[in-house]
Amino acid sequence: MGIRGGKQDQYCAAYGNALFMTFEGDRVELDEVNIPEELSRLLIIVYTGERKHKGDEVIKDQLDRYNVKALHRQKQIAKAMRDCLEEQNTCGFGKLLDEAWKVKRELSPLVSNAELDDFYEKCLSLGAMAGCIMGAGAGGYMLVMENPDAEGELRHNLILQNIPYHNIEIDTSGIEIIGKGDK
16 A cells, blocks of 8 residues: 555454464464453553654654664563463553553654653553553554553543543454464
8 A cells, every 4th residue: 555564454454353463474373362351441542632644754764773672572572462461461461561662662763752752651640550652653642551550540630631532442242363374
């Protein structure tokens, strides 16, 4: 489609649900990951207020820099996050989400900016445990996890601050992914 970046978004759109994806050459393996009910109540998507369409610019800069160490660390974090989900380790998942945000910022200075950094810190002060920008970065939406010890506090504070958010809806219908890794 002429858009820089990986192919993970297309797989998510085609298959839905939470997926753990492994890419090796032309081979793609998709494994559905079950989100623990407790975690599904804690995840929300928050609009950062930054609506600049810089994704292509961010990805180009990431490709130019090609930070292999950060890319490998992202892969390790993704595996550890999957393990936390399987073990229903909500707090472990939250700590990894925060680490994922920090590592993502190492890919390019364009991933974040002072406004996004302030927004993230504000979410933490309002009751978030962790978060990470969605997409390439530079604005848009952030996936934020409420602190499990204060469930509902973040949503309440976001409403008071007039910050728009959306709940994550987890499809628990048990849809099976057919042909994973075969093509």
